[in-house]
Amino acid sequence: MPGGKEKKKRITIRDIANAVGIAPSSVSKALNDLPTISENMKTLVRAKARELNYKHNSNAANLRRGTSRTIGVIVPKINVAFFADIIAGIEQACFENDHRLIICQSDESFEREVQAVETLIQQNVDCVLISLSQETKTTDHLKEITNHNIQLVQFDRVDHTFGSHILVNDNLEASFKAVQHLISQGYKRIAFFGGPDHLPLYKERKQGYLDAIRKAGLTIPYNFIVDNMLKKEPARTAATELLRLKVAPDAFFTVSDYAALGVLKAAQDCGKKVPEEIGIIGFSNEAFTEVTSPTLSSVSQQSKKMGRETANVYFNHVLNPGADGKSSHSLKLVIESSIIERESSVRKIKNGLKKKATAVNRE
């Protein structure tokens, strides 16, 4: 056969139309399964389409329809477990609803976030899902999105002052429950290792701790509460210091699993048994919490679920409003975290019962 790179021309509905002997518009209708076409003709057209290896051209259809069945998501980092899980959830919802997903990463840069918004508008996405970068202080670029009649859903790192649908974690409530769990296990002198206090997220987690302490009527020395303890080694040092006090903490709630790990090391350094003498619970349910000895209790943010729910705000509340009876006017949803009780915080109860660690579906 004669070699040579003949550019295969793309098969279009016109080709099918010619082959079947009908009009292109009828082919389009048949392929879209419109009720106005006879079943016979539909089968005929579908068969011919398969035979000719026809592929629908989304660009043409999008242009004509003015809607792209595509969703854009912007996250600070794709390869951070929390966001990777969220994206997996979003992807799942998109797949179920026959939508495409375009992913952008701001890399925590405001400039790149603005560029990503620009890109998604140009791509004609129907909806943008965004978690703001650390640098983001203004919302003009979000306004751009809505100005172009594109739906907007913020999640996790959100600007509450901007009127859009919003999904967040229940940081305060989650912390409250984590501390209550420690209290239920008989711990009384519970220390807190927090994050940078100027970020709302960490402020909320601290507030949850304080609320639980207050509700239980416990007395906590001021130096049991330490901010900026997100990493392992600083937490290890700080915990060692506290554990050497005459009146030392008997438990630690840390807003980071890495800090929890540091505390675990400190306890082991000081010859204290976990969970018998010292209880520990962290935050985020990092993979490593399942492989330490003892395993570390933590707060799971159910990130994949959050991703699914974020996308579903668009699919269920915006695309098909009324289906669930809720108004589609600036919804504010809270994803409930769950306490993962592992060995580091579950004491053998006096009567011999031991609560089992909750099974976790990481999926």
Add this chain to the structure above:
Amino acid sequence: MPGGKEKKKRITIRDIANAVGIAPSSVSKALNDLPTISENMKTLVRAKARELNYKHNSNAANLRRGTSRTIGVIVPKINVAFFADIIAGIEQACFENDHRLIICQSDESFEREVQAVETLIQQNVDCVLISLSQETKTTDHLKEITNHNIQLVQFDRVDHTFGSHILVNDNLEASFKAVQHLISQGYKRIAFFGGPDHLPLYKERKQGYLDAIRKAGLTIPYNFIVDNMLKKEPARTAATELLRLKVAPDAFFTVSDYAALGVLKAAQDCGKKVPEEIGIIGFSNEAFTEVTSPTLSSVSQQSKKMGRETANVYFNHVLNPGADGKSSHSLKLVIESSIIERESSVRKIKNGLKKKATAVNRE
């Protein structure tokens, strides 16, 4: 003002043309910075475009151009660290080359992989990057891609029999180096915990181990080589058994970090010191390897780099062929893994020197 939802009509080049008083085609050229338009006119047009808040419509341009400046990637799981890192690398390369990225997840299902291919063809992507699902045995769907004049690059989980550009890890070489590292630390009775032997990836890792053993002229009892040891607890059990032998292993190379962790536990169970009495090195450089005590040595696959390189096969070798002098005919690239030496495999050398753990850039 009269309330009411007037649908804002999208601003097009025609609107700009009318506002400036020139032809739409000239606006297009100005916006695309073609040399055939005067600088004066370009500035005028750009200013007006900004003023009117014009956004380029990619769907229209793609339809007209027949190219979408969009790349599609299909991975088994988005939220597995290895693939999340790869995607981050791909995204980076796409951003640098002004391309969009559409992400699909096969979820290890052949059926969903075929659907993803279908989707990407319909989206008119210029190139598909794919890592095959576990179920994938045939390549008709890959043929579909190339049939539609779409570029194809396979990475990591590839089908070597299908003629396309390919990027893989140097599994064999990496294992060889890992075992050599153990040997260099004075370990002599090195056990191997492998994976399912029917998968090429694990076969290669075993071969690398065998090659290094043979080259060093070491004698290894057959029962030191155990397949299907990817998880922590099975590895722990198997390692304990081996460590209780009269002539026990003095080191373990495992093809999974979870197995390495199981071995570490087993050593501790048996009262053996790591790394003094038992050396351990795993594979994948999971996050938790940095937080165990002792920290675990591992093989880093440099996944983010692999993602970047995969995308760059398209950008550098296909889009701009010849730029690097390489032919663009079915390239086969190998990404070199690196050995991350941590505490679990680095012995204090007799003369008092201690090799420092290599710094790792996880980025």
Add this chain to the structure above:
DNA sequence: CTGAAAGCGCTTACAG
């Protein structure tokens, strides 16, 4: 149930 016609917004030969 089927078809003819218009048009989505852009790019690109071609002409001037």
Add this chain to the structure above:
DNA sequence: CTGAAAGCGCTTACAG
């Protein structure tokens, strides 16, 4: 340097 015209492949009122 600028413009008029055609057309990418589809969908959608509208007519029959």
